[in-house]
Amino acid sequence: MKYSEEHIERLAPKASTFRSGKKLSGSNNWQSFASSTRGIWGAIRGSGKNPYKVQIDLQDLAYKCSCPSRQFPCKHSIALLLLHANDSESFATESEPPHVAEWLDKRKGRAAKVEQEEQELTEEEKQKRQTAKVKREASRHKMVSAGLAELQLWLKDLLRIGLLDLPAKENSFFEHMAARMVDAKAPGIASRIRAFAGIDFSQKEIWQHQAMAIIAELHLLIKAYQKLDSMSVDHVDAIKALVGWNFNKKDLQGSKATETLKDEWLVLGSTATETDDLIVHRHWLHGLESQRAAIIINFETQYSNSEPVSILDGSILAAELAFYPELSPHRAFVKKQREVKNQLSGLPTFCADWMDQHQRKVKLMRQSPWTNDRSFLMSAMHLVAQKGDWLLVDKAQNCKPVVRQYPIKKILTALLHSNRIAVDIAVVEKRDGVYPLGVFKNGKYLCL
Amino acid sequence: MSVNQHLKEVALLGTSKRTVEIAQLPEVVAALLQSVGIEDEETRLLNALSLHHYYEQAGRLPARFEGEIVEKPIEEQKQEIQPDLVKLGKKILALDSEAKNALLVDWMDLIVLKGQITGPELIIPLLSYAQTAGNLVRVKAAAVIGEMGEWIREQHEAFQWKAEKAGDANLVWQEGTSVERRAYFLEARAQDPKATLSLLKSSWEQEHIRDKSAFLAAMSVTLQPSDLSFLEDLLQEEFLPSKKEKKTQRACRMYISQMLLCLPESKLHRRTIERLAQYIPEKKGILSKVFTSAKLELELPELEDSFWNGEYLWQEYGFEKENPDIDLYKTDQLYWFSCFVESIPIQTWSKLFGSKDKQTIDFLLNSPRFRNKLKGKFQPGLLINLRLLAIRTKEQQLILALLNLKGAAKDPELLSGLSIANWEAYVSKQNLLLISSVLVSCPHEKGQQWSEEFCTSLLRAAMEAMKQLKLQDYRVGITAAPYFNAAALPLLKRLHEGPANAFGQYNFWNKHIYLPILESTEIRAQLEGFK
Numbered sequence: 001m002k003y004s005e006e007h008i009e010r011l012a013p014k015a016s017t018f019r020s021g022k023k024l025s026g027s028n029n030w031q032s033f034a035s036s037t038r039g040i041w042g043a044i045r046g047s048g049k050n051p052y053k054v055q056i057d058l059q060d061l062a063y064k065c066s067c068p069s070r071q072f073p074c075k076h077s078i079a080l081l082l083l084h085a086n087d088s089e090s091f092a093t094e095s096e097p098p099h100v101a102e103w104l105d106k107r108k109g110r111a112a113k114v115e116q117e118e119q120e121l122t123e124e125e126k127q128k129r130q131t132a133k134v135k136r137e138a139s140r141h142k143m144v145s146a147g148l149a150e151l152q153l154w155l156k157d158l159l160r161i162g163l164l165d166l167p168a169k170e171n172s173f174f175e176h177m178a179a180r181m182v183d184a185k186a187p188g189i190a191s192r193i194r195a196f197a198g199i200d201f202s203q204k205e206i207w208q209h210q211a212m213a214i215i216a217e218l219h220l221l222i223k224a225y226q227k228l229d230s231m232s233v234d235h236v237d238a239i240k241a242l243v244g245w246n247f248n249k250k251d252l253q254g255s256k257a258t259e260t261l262k263d264e265w266l267v268l269g270s271t272a273t274e275t276d277d278l279i280v281h282r283h284w285l286h287g288l289e290s291q292r293a294a295i296i297i298n299f300e301t302q303y304s305n306s307e308p309v310s311i312l313d314g315s316i317l318a319a320e321l322a323f324y325p326e327l328s329p330h331r332a333f334v335k336k337q338r339e340v341k342n343q344l345s346g347l348p349t350f351c352a353d354w355m356d357q358h359q360r361k362v363k364l365m366r367q368s369p370w371t372n373d374r375s376f377l378m379s380a381m382h383l384v385a386q387k388g389d390w391l392l393v394d395k396a397q398n399c400k401p402v403v404r405q406y407p408i409k410k411i412l413t414a415l416l417h418s419n420r421i422a423v424d425i426a427v428v429e430k431r432d433g434v435y436p437l438g439v440f441k442n443g444k445y446l447c448l
Numbered sequence: 449m450s451v452n453q454h455l456k457e458v459a460l461l462g463t464s465k466r467t468v469e470i471a472q473l474p475e476v477v478a479a480l481l482q483s484v485g486i487e488d489e490e491t492r493l494l495n496a497l498s499l500h501h502y503y504e505q506a507g508r509l510p511a512r513f514e515g516e517i518v519e520k521p522i523e524e525q526k527q528e529i530q531p532d533l534v535k536l537g538k539k540i541l542a543l544d545s546e547a548k549n550a551l552l553v554d555w556m557d558l559i560v561l562k563g564q565i566t567g568p569e570l571i572i573p574l575l576s577y578a579q580t581a582g583n584l585v586r587v588k589a590a591a592v593i594g595e596m597g598e599w600i601r602e603q604h605e606a607f608q609w610k611a612e613k614a615g616d617a618n619l620v621w622q623e624g625t626s627v628e629r630r631a632y633f634l635e636a637r638a639q640d641p642k643a644t645l646s647l648l649k650s651s652w653e654q655e656h657i658r659d660k661s662a663f664l665a666a667m668s669v670t671l672q673p674s675d676l677s678f679l680e681d682l683l684q685e686e687f688l689p690s691k692k693e694k695k696t697q698r699a700c701r702m703y704i705s706q707m708l709l710c711l712p713e714s715k716l717h718r719r720t721i722e723r724l725a726q727y728i729p730e731k732k733g734i735l736s737k738v739f740t741s742a743k744l745e746l747e748l749p750e751l752e753d754s755f756w757n758g759e760y761l762w763q764e765y766g767f768e769k770e771n772p773d774i775d776l777y778k779t780d781q782l783y784w785f786s787c788f789v790e791s792i793p794i795q796t797w798s799k800l801f802g803s804k805d806k807q808t809i810d811f812l813l814n815s816p817r818f819r820n821k822l823k824g825k826f827q828p829g830l831l832i833n834l835r836l837l838a839i840r841t842k843e844q845q846l847i848l849a850l851l852n853l854k855g856a857a858k859d860p861e862l863l864s865g866l867s868i869a870n871w872e873a874y875v876s877k878q879n880l881l882l883i884s885s886v887l888v889s890c891p892h893e894k895g896q897q898w899s900e901e902f903c904t905s906l907l908r909a910a911m912e913a914m915k916q917l918k919l920q921d922y923r924v925g926i927t928a929a930p931y932f933n934a935a936a937l938p939l940l941k942r943l944h945e946g947p948a949n950a951f952g953q954y955n956f957w958n959k960h961i962y963l964p965i966l967e968s969t970e971i972r973a974q975l976e977g978f979k
Contacts, residue, residue: 155494156490219494411603413572
């Protein structure tokens with residue numbers, strides 16, 4: 001796949017990385033560069049003694065560079081991609097040098113290796129692993145149950161005294177309980193408690209509603225966990241996931257129970273949120289054939305990169321996704337990627353209007369009351385400003401507000417694309433409004 | 449009271465004060481709640497909150513929009529620019545050099561010349577850049593964004609503010625704030641002094657005295673012979689001394705008189721020279737002229753007389769009645785003399801003294817009678833005044849003499865007063881080629897390039913510095929970019945591919961010198977190609 005400059009700009013971890021990469025993207029900066037059907041590679045002079053070796057897997061987008069940068073992709077990878085985007089004719093087609101061929105082969109073989117490893121285990125080893133796993137789970141269940149019992153008491157205390165005191169509480173009040181949940185091995189619950197600290201207590205009506213919503217969802221989750229024994233396997237796994245049980249990708253990849261789906265996945269858009277040195281990348285995908293929504297969540301710290309695979313906004317991944325166990329499976333990871341495209345072969349199905357979307361959302365909530373951050377494709381929307389807020393208005397004159405923290409430049413870009421007429425738009429539904437991701441125009445998907 | 453309101457009240461006040469009344473809940477929620485059974489009041493409230501939360505979420509329909517939606521697509525009257533020009537615009541907007549503004553203006557001029565518009569892709573980046581750029585960029589941007597751009601501008605407050613000023617540059621003059629108008633005046637005055645004077649004349653009557661003073665100060669550094677009649681009229685009609693005069697009025701009179709003193713054609717200049725001549729002893733005989741020409745004399749009276757007296761000089765020129773700084777000037781007379789030095793051109797002084805300019809400068813700069821002692825060191829007492837004179841008159845000999853003084857070699861205001869040839873020769877000779885604050889002072893006008901020889905010297909100096917690991921000013925490349933002569937580009941590339949590769953500071957060279965210069969010069973060449 002050949003990436004456009006706009007695509008590459010989205011790949012860059014920082015605007016400055018893109019700018020630096022752009023400065024190095026002239027062919028005269030490169031000592032050598034070439035391509036094969038699978039990837040591109042090159043050598044560029046840096047501050048080190050030897051030139052940096054850069055290699056990029058174009059089929060299953062990934063980068064490798066010998067520079068010491070902790071940024072991923074680094075400016076050299078961005079520069080090589082830009083050079084390829086703007087001047088692919090100057091890339092000589094050559095056989096891959098050994099280090100590139102080895103790396104590309106290794107990447108291709110990585111997915112197959114997991115299945116192979118699983119098959120190579122003897123029955124005895126499998127049994128041993130299973131016993132250890134059951135033991136671990138029982139111990140964790142005990143810890144989580146104790147933690148949740150404590151949380152229930154905490155919630156009861158809050159309600160006995162009344163929530164009017166909440167704005168006066170210090171962050172440490174919530175953080176203390178969140179930390180207790182982390183100790184109890186229920187990090188999913190901890191992050192829901194931390195949501196209290198994120199409430200804007202200066203807005204009276206809003207904070208009261210938000211606080212009660214957090215309590216309501218927490219209580220339901222505690223109750224559900226307490227009744228785990230009486231639930232089906234699907235429900236058990238889903239509730240465990242909500243509580244914070246980690247599902248190892250390796251395990252999920254090897255498990256036959258894991259739902260997988262091959263499709264052409266349109267990457268609608270992504271967000272990155274940073275809390276306590278942890279950056280959470282969320283990528284929303286839409287299956288063009290299955291019409292399924294999926295979210296891929298990656299985590300990044302200062303010292304580790306999220307994923308070797310980059311999910312590029314606006315691209316189309318021909319891939320097999322594996323879904324995490326959920327009541328209404330949404331979170332997924334790429335199990336196998338065949339190719340990346342940048343042209344839509346047809347348009348997906350849209351929600352006719354907000355009522356249609358509402359019904360679909362209610363259906364999802366029936367399956368899983370904790371459903372949130374779902375993407376929807378909305379047909380014929382008008383972006384309208386009203387009293388300082390931006391609204392998305394459908395043809396039946398129903399509307400939903402755009403979240404307040406949404407960047408104004410993205411609003412203006414959406415307006416540019418709309419040209420004062422209704423436009424099909426992809427949004428994520430959040431608690432306080434919708435978050436537009438991109439628009440469909442002339443058979444193309446344009447990220448915001 | 450709505451159900452939500454009831455639950456909210458209980459939750460806010462606490463179960464110790466209120467209890468959940470099931471009868472106030474919707475039927476479905478109430479039935480479910482009763483089927484769960486009651487453990488305690490808090491659990492009952494928690495159950496009610498959970499059930500109601502999902503009940504409300506499922507039942508909360510999208511809000512109605514009460515406004516009116518008008519579908520009216522924008523149809524541009526002008527054609528969009530070709531993709532190559534869009535690409536070039538993007539390149540310019542991505543630049544990080546002093547050349548960005550000028551190149552962007554050239555690029556927009558080209559679009560206007562072609563009678564086209566930028567197209568949607570560049571509207572937001574262009575409006576965002578223009579938001580913090582000067583008036584010139586704003587005016588040009590408004591001309592190339594088309595109707596779509598105008599509509600986008602209406603949608604964003606930060607762009608709307610700009611739109612008020614961007615349509616017509618005169619709007620800034622008519623409706624801008626004092627600060628904006630002063631900035632505009634200074635910018636416009638540098639480009640077209642005559643037209644700007646007409647603009648100032650048109651609104652002079654309505655100007656506040658503070659603004660008048662600021663505009664006169666701006667005029668004094670861009671003085672033109674064509675300003676003469678305006679200034680003489682002002683002095684005669686508006687700024688004659690009065691007993692109840694305000695400080696600003698006096699300051700205005702001083703600005704005007706100093707400008708008139710600078711113009712040899714002015715009546716004030718002629719009148720003043722006649723008076724000053726009386727204090728310069730005439731060399732009478734031929735022998736005296738031959739043997740004493742090197743020694744200049746000035747006889748300032750020790751006591752006030754009809755000319756050297758505070759009252760007269762305040763009335764005629766707006767000078768202070770008494771010496772305001774005893775450290776700088778030993779006597780009142782010396783202070784008043786310094787005011788004349790600040791305004792009267794060197795050539796006029798030379799005529800008065802019957803000397804050459806070089807001797808005159810030497811006399812005013814080094815004569816022991818003008819020296820003063822500051823912090824234990826003797827210094828030229830008229831230095832500040834001569835510097836101001838140099839900036840005002842751009843007399844090359846004076847500027848060069850001042851630059852040669854200790855610590856003044858990089859004075860940007862003096863450097864920018866040099867002619868192009870003098871500037872290039874001075875910077876090369878003094879080896880100031882790799883100092884961005886010096887380079888930025890070049891007197892070249894917009895679109896004017898340094899000579900090939902100067903660019904070659906700069907590149908050679910960079911190589912030499914690299915060899916000794918002494919490249920340290922990271923703004924050299926971005927400062928040099930707007931003025932770099934394309935004829936020196938082959939040398940730049942040759943050095944980059946050859947010697948630069950061998951030096952330790954290759955990265956510095958590449959990032960801070962080579963790339964900024966190469967990018968800007970290539971873009972400039974591309975722009976030329978489109979014309």
